[in-house]
Amino acid sequence: MSETEVKSAEDMVAEADTGARQAGPFATKLVFALCIAWSLFQLYIASKLPGVVAQATGVGIFANIVAQARYVHLAFALVLATLAFPIFGHRNRIPIYDWILVILGASACLYLVVFRFEIADRPGLWTTTDIVMSGIGMATLMIAVFRSLGLPLVIIGSLFLALAFFGGYSEWIGSITNYGGASFSKAMGHYWMQTEGVFGVALGVSTTMIFLFVLFGALLEKAGGGNWFIKVAIALLGALRGGPAKASVLSSMMTGMISGSSIANTVTTGTFTIPLMKRIGFSPEKAGAVEVASSTNGQLTPPVMGAAAFLMVEYVNIPYIEVVKHAFLPAVISYIALLYIVHLESLKMGLQGLKKPGRHIGVVMILFLMISGFLGMAAITFIVIAIRAMLEPMMPGATVYPALVMLGAAYIGLLYVASRFPDIEVDDPNAKAVTAPRLTPTFLGGAYFALPIFVLVWNLMVRTEHLDRLSPALSAFWATIAMIIVALTHHPIKAAFRGESEVANQMKAGFREFVAGLEGGARNMIGIGVATGAAGIIVGTISLTGAHQIIGQVIEVISGGNLIILLLLVAVLSLILGMGLPTTANYIVVSSLMAPVIVTVGAQSGLIVPLIAVHMFVFYFGILADDTPPVGLAAYAAAAISRGDPIKTGLVGFSYDIRTALLPFMFIFNTDLLLINVGPAKAVLVFFVSLIAMLVFAAVTQGYFIAKSRRWESAVLMVVVFMLFRPDFFLDQWQDKYTEVTGPAALTAVEELPTGGSARLTISAPDFDTGIVGSTTVVLSPEAEGSGIERLSAAGLGVTETNGILALEEPFPGTPYFEKLANDYDFYGDEPAQIVSVAIENERMAKEVFFIPALVILLLIVLLQRRRATQPPF
Template sequence: MTETKTAEDMVAEADTGARQASPIAMQLIFALCITWSLFQLYIASKLPGVLAQATGVSEFANIVAQARFVHLAFAIVLATLAFPILGHRNRIPVYDWILAALGTAACLYLVIFRFEIADRPGLWNTTDIVMSGIGMIVLMIAVYRSLGLPLVIIASLFLALAFFGGYSEWVGSVTNYGGASFSKAMGHYWMQTEGIFGVALGVSTSMIFLFVLFGALLEKAGGGNWFIKVAIALLGTLRGGPAKAAVLSSMMTGMISGSSIANTVTTGTFTIPLMKRIGFSSEKAGAVEVASSTNGQLTPPVMGAAAFLMVEYVNIPYIEVIKHAFLPAVISYIALLYIVHLESLKLRLEGLKKPGRHIGILMILILFLTGFLGMAAITFLVVGFRAMLEPLMPDATIYPALVLLGLAYLLLVFLASRFPDLKIDDPNDKVVSAPRLTPTFLGGAYFALPIFVLVWNLMVRTEHLDRLSPALSAFWATIAMIIVALTHRPLKAMFRGESEFANQTVAGFRDFVSGLESGARNMIGIGVATGAAGIIVGTISLTGAHQIIGQVIEIISGGNLMILLILVAILSLILGMGLPTTANYIVVSSLMAPVIVSVGAQSGLIVPLIAVHMFVFYFGILADDTPPVGLAAYAAAAISRGDPIMTGVQGFAYDIRTALLPFMFIFNTDLLLIDVGPLKAVMVFFISLIAMLVFAAVTQGYFIARNRRWEAVVMLLIVFMLFRPDFFLNQWQDQYTEHTGSSAITAIGDIESGTDARITVSAPDFDTGIVGSKTIVLTPEEAGSGLDRLQAAGLTVMESDGLLLLEEPFPGTPYFESLGNEYDFYGDEPAQIVMVQIENDRMPKELFFIPALILLGFIIALQSRRMTQAAF
């Protein structure tokens, strides 16, 4: 299949390495991949500590602390050997061997001489600087090989700022940065954990690799094909069924995939030809797959590995990141399914034929609900089982739970053995039909068990059970996946009474080894990208570069938050072009997140940090299908034989509904389930879903019938009323009562404990001296006077001539970071509290849902008269 080969070549060039050298060289690359995967499993396990204790050799355990240096060494060597440069695709030239050796030496230098380096912190000698320079050069070449020019250019610009920014008066006036010597900069970037070997590479080492390896093992064992076939069995017979199946299967594979491009090819190889067969154009078929695959990077639990970086950057627990990301991702995917349905209606398409009974929409919803409730019931039963055993087996209930897991696995494999093995179908066959659901689902249901292990470890917590860290959760899920990959084939042969037990055992081992290799290859780009992204983060910590970008964007936007958000969205799209998901998020969050927080606070809008990071992450991801660089669009076009630019344009048109969500959850944090209870969460989900489906209908120009222009305007008003009901309430009733002077202090003392008071502070900027304002939130927990409550939060206030003068917060107090590091409290202009706002007791904003839903009913009634075909 030429189409598949072309697409796979694109994945190799972009993600896994396209070198096809001599057999010996390829065997070396293969061995390095296997070794890297085994090394990552080793450092994630308890084995280092056990070996160190058993042998008395501390190096077995010490290597865990040095793992990020080894991690980058593997990534650089494999990038150098697996990705050709200057056209040498069929051999590895001498200079590549030299570069690989130099990269390894530069990384392992930090391991071998770590004690000597620790004895002279900051006092770098000539060897330190030479090795740092070599490491930086080899890393940048590796990034160019595996990821192309975009990240190299961005990192080079930041390096130029570090070296030459001190010569610019403007840069100096904004950041107070006086420049850095070559020795200081190299030491900052390479010899310590402020740059290359910082948070991003640490997360890549400890967490991202394991999740990528888990996904690779699942795919090689047959789990990816199972996802696709179950999706086709569920949705294939519906109107435009293959396109809907593409959305569902891409969501399932995208949840655990680290790459939009690989996700596009994995599912698109089968679904794109099917979409073309039922009537989708080449560009629309590719665009559906692109939109589905890129959105997979927004879906928990992995989110293209960005979820783990958010834990570090936002400083909240992993389970909170998942909670905040869940609702927008689900709404986005349901809206994409609806867009595909509307396209099918406009084209009057049909679904695939299927033997046996067809499954309708209602039955599909019932199956999804039953599956969800079934998993919840199993979870509660296991929790209850372990709680019952806890008094008898304190801290040891894991062992009977593992027995239950093993029995469930054997039962599911036995059921699978009653049906034919799931084969990878050829979508170009003359006759393609949707498979039956029951044999398809049961034929691979055991693939869900490792995913269950992953989700259990990440999310379940009771009185006797603690959640595991993301790294440990991924490790145990990967171990479960390894067991499945090694045993499911021979077990099925044994249950069937076949004589193929030995051959199937060998096949299972090959799947395992292939998964190890694929996991390492998939990590090459991520490994070097997180290292290179450390240059950007390191430059920001060295120079305060984010202030420069912040000031430029703030000047252009004129302090208008909406204009600022649009500018940040555009810049996030530009910066995200050509970058993998992980590097993309690091770059845009490091540069753009502080700007939104700062300008939002100046405008009086308190934006939660997680909302800001989700905003820039969403727009960075959308760059994967945005022309002219959108790599996922090129991969889809290679399969569909369509125009890649038009595929990207159409994909972005489908993703407009995703682009709406970030703006919504900046202004309405209910979408991120921030301070939202269970009942309200259900209401938020359904209302937001209705709003998103209506918006999708506007973008497609079709609802129940083709939209008229005035209907589209009314529908946009409905969307706005559902997403921003507080906007209309604010026009009706004031949200806050404003207090100044002594009445502001009185107001703070009068509010109940646990109630928010919004405090607007005016002070000169620490760097420029320009007086600016910022809004902070004070939530007093104890009763007392206003001054006492302020003092308890570290804010010392003195009244003078009607002014509330504010002293600099002390280090360690809640507002030191947000005020003390930003404003000058000893300048000519005093720092002061200019206003305190207390929220009024108002009617619920949700009442504005009622007129919106009435308007929606009116539109439905009008369009139903013009219907020419059934809506579903």
């Protein structure tokens, strides 16, 4: 790959993510200084320093700045977006109007900090100055969005603003939402002067969590961690059949965990892996497509997922560790399936891997090494937990200090080991002789990069009797501090261990990497910062107007109340929006509008869809949009490196990602995949069965299993996939899942329900806005004993039985049923709300029995195809 192609790909990253303006030394230094200041500010507010400084100096602004941080956060984002992203083609200079926009944008945000006490004394009573500053802020935000993210989000935001201003003039909208319109003053105050609009949940999460994770990833990348990931992947898998492509998948998964951008991930790993894939026989389009499919899925991989995953914490109101748990199986299954797709492509083309010095590592040994590594990390974790538990009685609440000593000792030890090997350099993939590096020196030469990741995972996940998990923000903060120490010290310490005389120069090299990480983290956050601010306009409009009811009614009419059709529409909507929006903004828009609709339609169909499943559905399709033609920017970045056709690259990449597109539909109907109410033993079974199903599905999409598949074999294999993913479908055809009872018998069924058991209540009530009688389904899990009416009342549902009708009163405030029912249904109209039926789950055979015939059929296909196989499987 020539320098021109690399430059083209890097320019694409700059234009899409970090800013492509080169306006001379002064502007460059100013942007650089602002990036450093932004990163240091974020580290400052994430630490305990504001409170310490405020206590020491008596100046309250130091502590209060944490509460005002989102205003400063957006000010940095607006200023940097204006300076770093050109508009109207001014790439080589900053025109006067941009300087004016810099001043206006910063002033509109900082106005809320400087006059915060005055604003707090008059909530809702906005002055003329308030409204003027709000209007300026909204205008500069939309311009910044246009610069850094393009026109689509501006159009969507403008449509929602138009709804806020002019929606009251529509009788149809008014009849659905009871919204009468908003004045300019009311709307601007709602969007800018309080935390219901621009400065809402999304920007708050960007300020407190997303920035720190992005900064952590940037520091790790600049210090050499990203290159270490790539080299380890090549060393581990490069010599296998189609090895560079498999290494691309593994390295993209690892770098994707620390990169918030599919495009940046594509360029980071693709610069090295795409030329290697072409060298062993992949076409330019397939080489780019493998990298695109690998890189886009990186944001799905725990423990550090894409920025939207942190928003889930707030929107679904669950801890981040729960998001990680739900995302774990689908991500692992998806990546293993992509490795399998790459393997099948290599088999079809008869490809080999890279040459490798030393002993050849086979597939079994690779699996053994990976499992051993995982078990080794688990063993280290349990040892540290045991040591801290042993020390807790002697030094209560202070065992973190010996843990830090152990961490420091491990770091020094790993640096000593790394110093025995040459530094890991970035190889030239276009060199005449390219070989896969040896695993041992490659892995040990950079194993210390794993320590900050270990710190991150420890703080996010480990919880014992004496230890509490840290919040995602604090976890990222301490991991970033660990990464800063690594970036500053790993070069000079290795030089000292080697007895080299240039320790001072190595210290300067470490400092340069640290500063480059601070700059890179801030630059990577510009687009996310303005995107979360602009997404706040959409969320604010929904809270102001009830827009989700409008969208919900339109989608429900189009789908006809059919959940499958609704899910297909949401998937298509996510893909279309994702062509022009970053994943974070796409997720906010679609989840805000459609998540309640999916849950409602599912309940009306008798399917209880967990909210996390809906949000994961939207999240997956938002990420898949990055390689969806004709606008998938990741595909264009890969094509710039491979010299292939970007449209074909995107189409092939999306064909590889069909396996990922299948998963969201599966975990809507089979929540076992998300490990919802699944124990450890069942989780292992779910993993292996789902993995087999996904590998078989991948084989169907490739038309190749053990040998080239015939059409009837592919059809049979699809039946096997369905049986493995949805065994309950076949069981439902044979045995009824529920027994439904009505009237007084329903109350008797509730009374006899064991404590901790559950029943499904079908409720009929008139719609709050239209008066049309509809039905929905809710789950009842009574804890109190007593009669049926008493148990329903204890759960928050007041019921009166008259002539066999179970009339339902409005649910008690503070109960889950109040939020689910009171906002949508009228409990005081002429038509009474009532419990139509109670469904009790029947005792029946385990649905897993249907795995047996599915696996038998699969074995028969294997035996049939083995006769036609023309080459060994590995």
